[in-house]
Amino acid sequence: MGSLKRKEGPDGAAPSKSAKPANEARPSKRAKSSDATTKDGNKKEKGAKSAKSAPAPATSLVREEEPMFPRGGASVLTPLEQKQIQIQARNDVLFEEAAGKKGGDKAVKKKKSSRKSKSKDADSKADKDEDAVKVESLNFKRLVKGSLVLGTVCAINALDLSIALPNNLVGHVPITAISDALTQRLNSSIGKEDDGEESADENEDDIDLESLFQMGQYVRAYVVSTASDESTAGKPKRKIELSLQPALANSGMADQDVVEHATVMASVISVEDHGFVMDIGFGDEMKGFLQRKQLDKSIPEESIQPGSVLLCIVSSKAKGKVVQLSTLVDRLGSIKNHPSEATTIDSYLPGTAADILVSEVNHHGIVGKLMGSLDVTADLVHSGAGPDGVDITEKYKIGSRLKARIICTFPIAKKPKLGISLLPHVLSLKPKTATKNGHESLPVDILAHSTIVEKCTVQRVEPEMGLYVDVGVEGVPGFVHISRVKDGKVDSLFETSGPYKVGSVHPARVVGYNPFDGMYNLSMEKTVLEQPFLRIQDIPVGAVVPGVVEKLVVNEKGMGGLIVKVAEGISGLVPEMHLADVHLQHPEKKFREGMKVKTRVLSTNPARHQLRLTLKKTLVNSEAPPIKSYEELAVGLQAFGTIVNLLKHGAIVQFYGHLRGFLPVSEMSEAYISDLTEHFRVGQTISIYVLSFDPEEKRLIVSCKDPSAFGLDKQVALKKLQIGDLVSAKVTQKTEDDIFVELEGSSLKAILPVRHLTDKSLSKTLSALKKIHVNQTLPDLVILEKNEGRRSIILSMKPSLVKAAKEGKLLTHVDKAKVGDVVPGFVRNVTATAAFVQFAGRLTALLPKSKLLREDQEKPGFGLEKLQSITVKITSVERDLGRLVVAIPQVADEQAKASVKPAEKAVNALDSSISSIEDITIGMITKARVKSAKDTQINVDLADNIQGRIDVSQVFDTWADIPDPKKPLKKFKTNDIIEVRVLGIHDAKDHRYLPISHRSTHSVLELSAKPSDVKDDGAAPEPLSYENLAEGSEHIAYVNNVANTHIWVSLSPSVRGRINAMELSDDLDQLQVPAKSFPVGSALRVRVLSVDAEKHRLDLSARTPGSENQWTWEKLEQGMVLPGRVTKINDRQVFVKLSESVAGPVYLADLADDFAEANPLKHSKHDIVRVSIVEIDKPNKRLRLSMRPSRVLNSALPVEDKEITKNTKVEVGDILRGFVKNVSDKGLFITLGGDVVALVKIKNLSDSYVKDWKDMFQVDQLVKGRIISVADGRLEMSLKSSVVDKDYVPLLTLADLKEGETITGKIRKVEEFGAFIDLDGSANLSGLCHRSEMADRAVKDARTLYKEGDSVKARILKVDAKAKRINLGLKPSYFKDGDDMDVDDDEGAGAPLDGDSSDEEEEEDDDDMSDAGATLITTGDEKAQADSDSDEEDADSDVEMAEASTEGVAGLDAGGFSWTADALDAENDKTAAEEPLKKKKQRREHQALVDKTAQLDVNGPQTSSDFERLLLGQPDSSSLWIAYMAFQMQVSDLAAARAVAKRAVKTINIKEETEKLNVWIAYLNLEVAYGTEESVEEVFKEACTYNDEQEVYERLASSYIQSGKRKVRFPSLSSPIFSAR
Secondary structure, eight states, rough: OOOOOESSTTTTTTOOOOOOOTTTTOOOSSSSOOOOOOTTTTSSTTTTTTTOOOOOSSSSSOOSSOOOTTTBBBOOOOOOHHHHHHHHHHHHHHHHHHHHHHOOOHHHHHHHHHHHHHHHHHHHHHHGGGGGOOOOOOOOOTTOOOEEEEEEEEEOSSSEEEEEEETEEEEEEEGGGGOOOHHHHHHHHHHHTTOOOOHHHHHSSOOHHHHOOOOEEEEEEEEEEEEEEEEESSSOOOEEEOOHHHHHTTTTTGGGOOOOEEEEEEEEEEEOSEEEEEOOSSSSSSSEEEEEGGSSSSOOGGGGTTTTTTEEEEEEEEEOOOOOOOOHHHHHEEEEEEEETOSSSGGOOOOOEEEEEEEEEEEEEEEETTTTTEEEEEEETSTTTTTTTHHHHHHOOOOOOOEEEEEEETTSSSSSSEEEEHHHHHTTTOOOOEEEEEOOOOOOOHHTOOOOOEEEEEEETTTTTTTEOOOSOOOOOEEEGGGGEEEEEEOOOSSSSSSSTTTTTTEEEEEEETTTTEEEEOOHHHHHHOOSSGGGSOOOOEEEEEEEEEEEEEEEEEEEEEEEETTTTTTEEEEGGGGGGSSOOOOOOHHHHEEEEEEEEEOOOOOOOOOOOOHHHHHHTEEEEEEEOOGGGTTOOOOEEEEEEOOSSEEEEEESOOOOOEEEGSSSSSOOOOOGGGGGOOOOEEEEEEEEETTTTEEEESSSSSSGGGGGHHHHHHHHOOOOOEEEEEEEEOOOEEEEEEEETTTEEEEEGGGSOOOOOHHHHHHHTTTTTTTEEEEEEEEEEEETTTTTEEEEEEEHHHHHHHHHHOOSGGGGOOOTOEEEEEEEEOSSSSSEEOOOGEEEEEGGGOOOOOHHHGGGGGOOOEEEEEEEEEEEETTTTTTEEEEEEHHHHHHHHHOOOOOOOOHHHHHSSBBGGGGGTTTTTEEEEEEEEEEEEEEEEEEEEEEEEEGGGGTOSSSGGGGGGTTTTTTOTOOEEEEEEEEEEEEEETTTEOOOTTTTTEEEEEEOOOOTSSSSSSOOOOOOOOGGGTTOOOEEEEEEEEEEEEEEEEEEEEEEEEOOOOOOOSSSHHHHHHHHHHHTTOOEEEEEEETTTTEEEEEEESSOOOOOSSSTTTTTTTOOOEEEEEEOHHHHHHHEEEEEEEEEEEEEEOOOOOGGGGGGGSOTTHHHEEEEEEEEEEETTTTEEEOHHHHHHHHTTTTOOOOOOOOOOOOOOOOEEEEEEEEEEEEEEEEETTTEEEEGGGGGGOOOTTGGGEEEEEEEEEEEEEEEEOOGEEEEOOOOOOHOOTTOOOOOOOGGGTOOOOEEEEEEEEEEEEEEEEEESSSEEEEEEOOOOOOOSSSSOGGGGTTTTTEEEEEEEEETTTEEEEEEEEEGGGGGSSSSOOOTTTTOOOOHHHHOOOSSSSSSSOOOEEEEEEEOOOSSSSSSOOOOOSOOTTTOOOOOOOOOOOOOOOOOOOOOOTTTTTTHHHHHHHHHHSSOOOOOOOOOSSSSOOOOTHHHHHOOOOOOOOOOOOOHHHOHHHHHHHHHHHHHHHHHHHHHHHHHHHHHHHHHTTTOOHHHHHHHHHHHHHHHHOOOHHHHHHHHHHHHHHOOOHHHHHHHHHHHHTTTOSSOOOOOOOOHHHHHH
């Protein structure tokens, strides 16, 4: 590793660079009038010193600290001194020029003076534009630790991700920086690897980044560090390390910043049934939840694993600690979904959509404002001006608004700003595509890397950047950087002149593609165009390439290989074994640096940047095609390979790529090879032939033998040979271990192991070997093994095996093994607990230690040797597993005798011929007594101590003999005597049918009571077996087990079969509950569908012959009614399986004729149902099924909701019901049936205004509407009651109300001054009943009479259409004349419908409020009502109240004021001095009370309720808020005053900056007067955040001065304005 220069932002040591003078003259490169541009602030002044350490950048967009020096370094000179030096230098240059020309002409002087004046103008302009926002592109220098940037995944490696960033930058994310959950999985996987190799194999692919991420996936990344490696020759390599951890990628956001439509990076914590729990970096304070239906279809669900990360959009506000997320493209990629409810700029992070106000447009890009204060810029690339050639000055006007997506932050900029993009694919968060041959493809698929484009047309010239060119791909431009225009340095580029002007055509080569920018990167350099390869990926494996020796690799063993340069920047390794065909003793003498060589590519590894080459002449000059994968293999294919490892039984051969094969020792040569190392070595190149291969198991067997020598006649002869055949052979070669022979008649090669010469000892065998000589013919050789793939044959001459082969008793397969057979074999292996005996065909049996002779059990190796002949007796056979257990015959007999007890005498035998169990034989006919009759068998006694069973399948001969198919055995009674025939033994322990010789303590006699079996004809019945069954044959079966999907039946005691639930009956009613229709023991007539005798598998059908059972897509037709089985159920559909290959869904609209009864959850999995095919699309294999009774039962059944298909004619005016399919921003999409969908626009949802209309509907909700349009085949519905309902009564509007009318309503809210009443049957109308109109007596507090929710009858007193106010009255006197109401006047109550809510009588007149006309009309927003208990008031409340005058109210000044509220006290004293009013209790029926609430405008607010009422009408009045604060301090309630101040700053509209500032200053004055230094500092810092810092500072200073507090500690400020002071 070379030295790394790490750049950590402003606090890192920046390199010292000299900058060009600010006034350096440069030639004009752009043919435009506005040439003068401000130079990049990153350039340094001449003579600048190295930069000093500066504070680290904050991750938040709101900068808390300012760097001490400007970015790029700083100067010790002041700006004035720098200016003086520049002027002096300019004068010196002018003086020298004048002296050199010796008094030049006036024109020159005039030119110089004009240039001088221009320079001054430029300097003055630069001074003016010093604070202007610069359009800066994101580059490596501007990326610092803490930067946030949007990118796309462009490469997925084993241990990291490559992320494409804006402006052709690429970053890398290590696997440990993706998420904490993934890191934990990685740690646990490593911990398991430490436990052993097996667990490591199991967890090897546990974490695969390719399964967690997708190419082109958008992510927000956090810059961890940037570093440049300057140790390498040429341009230093730069590396950007990123992190996707949500805690970092969402840095800067607080809980309140997570608002609707904000974007967050979220990692999966756990996978739940309905969605995924997500970590958004807020710890336990807030989690995210991603519902499965909010997962976009482009994201595979299997990729959502714990640890995977996604860029999500907040779909709804956080409720508690959980925020709802979404990844749907139509939401996440919609530019309309910007966080409009954001309260701070921290909600706007890269990836979030934004609404931008354009403030400046120039040829460098676009400058705009976000939220009115934050600067945003779109550079040349992402404004579309560069790549797409958009004229941004014409398209975007200053003052207009545009939608953009944030792509990056600039933490070290002088002023906080963000980078935005206007490119369409970035706005939609989709990969950019291009059109090729009418199909959309990715640009990298159209023009691959390293492709040479012969004609590239220059479209735009950026003098200091490069060229934008047209590469012939529509919609995808190309960019040639100025450093890649030609070999060498390019000083300048011009639009209208020079070789690279606009319109010029040049060849170029693709050197990269940035999927984020959507641009090809090209090079016009001649060296690049002529270079054969640009990347390792471009070099094909097996290609012959020239190269130059770059370096000799030396290790501890000497020369380890060569480094060969094959192209610029591409070098490969030639391992030592590939230097030559022969082993070189001194390779360093043959190769030298700079030597040209001819190489061949062995393998490439782009992920590790590795390239392996060979210099072997055999491989380099070979014309045989190189084999690189299993797909290129074929049996018999010849190829060259290199031996890389020698094993005991063969060698490992390496081919091209990563393909390896095994060369067995038997395939190395026709001759016998005893020692591999004598003939082969590692690194040797050999010619091989492919024998066999298995791509799935990655196995490849090769041979050095020429397959052409093994002709067709030999192949036929080898195939005819069978294991166990006897052959003769001629000896061709003899060794110590094997004898090589050639079979007579076929010339096939075979091997006869020496130990297979005799059955005798080793010494006798060696003696026999000496008698054998070459060319001798050996007769009677038995074939033990045969491998056609390897063409190998193993023979044996053992007399025991030869004799068994002649007699046909040689054991060659497990199916031929029978318990009790004595067979010959030979010892294959001996372990500590058992020996393994091998027979022909590599069949092996276990010989346990306990099955050996007692004297042999203590001997070493049990006295056995490998390949020793041995005769054993089979004691156990498990054909399913291919297992055999054998024993020494003598030991087996002894153990059998020991287990056999003396024959027990039969007690009370029914048959006199039976005296003991020994008298019972197979086929014997005897008598039995019924002990019990079960469902599937009859238990009988042949004697008191001899039991037996009769299986239900062994009772009846024909179907007609069965009296009751559901209970076939019910006719048998206890103690019945019946005739039976003995079939064998039934093992009651494992329910197996065994021969009569297999008796044990668990066995009973297996009997038959069939009339055909008990005939005394002397012939024993042939038991039914799987081999006797044929497809299509019919039998009687009996149910013995019932499952959900099938039932098991018995055809005989030893034959069981399976009937699929769909094959049980033609009657669907019987299939509803199979256990009830087909109880255990019931009889069925079945037909064999398929039988596999080897695996004992039998499929049956109980349906009538000829009925269709295997439905295929070709056999299905529309209108068919078929049975099906429910396989899956969810909330909106039922999946029904018709056959193994056909299945389809039944949607809600097809479940019932009445949509109100459509409920998928009524069905259960495995239910058998009847369905009808409504629509079928055979090419696409799509079905629409229906369970409507009118379709599957009787078409005459009543139908509430008619069936709608694509052919149904729907007319305007039809009233239909349907289910909500989708709730979108446009409205509702209603499914009427199948694919028929109708749109309900928002305006057609309801007759009344509904603010949060989405909350009223959800997917699958049943709705009713009328068709209002069928234009262009698109259905449109209306759900308005006025359109749908016939008896619809229109809602009352303001125009419908008349003064004096009586209405009913419900009290929505009650305040001290009155009650708000919602009018019944109105379009969200609401009125106010003042407390003076509630009763015929005085009411001081309306809350004592009514409560929320009370139903009342009221009279309309006044309707103000302009002000939209309704005044109501509840006095009982209003209803005496015209309304029949029984109200006691003494009660003085109003007119409640549900009872009188007042229990007390008020005697005081109301003199607090006089404006009874402050009535309102609401729009259904409860938050817009007056709520004195809330901490926050809505500034946009739709409550319209009369404004109260604030004259005479003592407000809070910016400084020098008193918190004693003298003005209010004066008013109170004046009121107290007046003569108190006399209170009289009078009963007045017709005389109205005088409303005195108007005195509020004269006396000012006197209570908290007064202030609250006034604030409803004037929420942005700072004077009213400050008076409210003073009122709270009048009663010494400091906490309440603070609460009022906090409400005020939150409530006042953000546009009212002056009003907001007044409240902040009053809040500061409050803390200065009554608070502590800490509270003052806290409020001061918060005030500086939302207001101008200097203004707040000065106001605070004035407050301190006027309060007399001159010795105080000022709060610390980060602003350079104050820190400088």
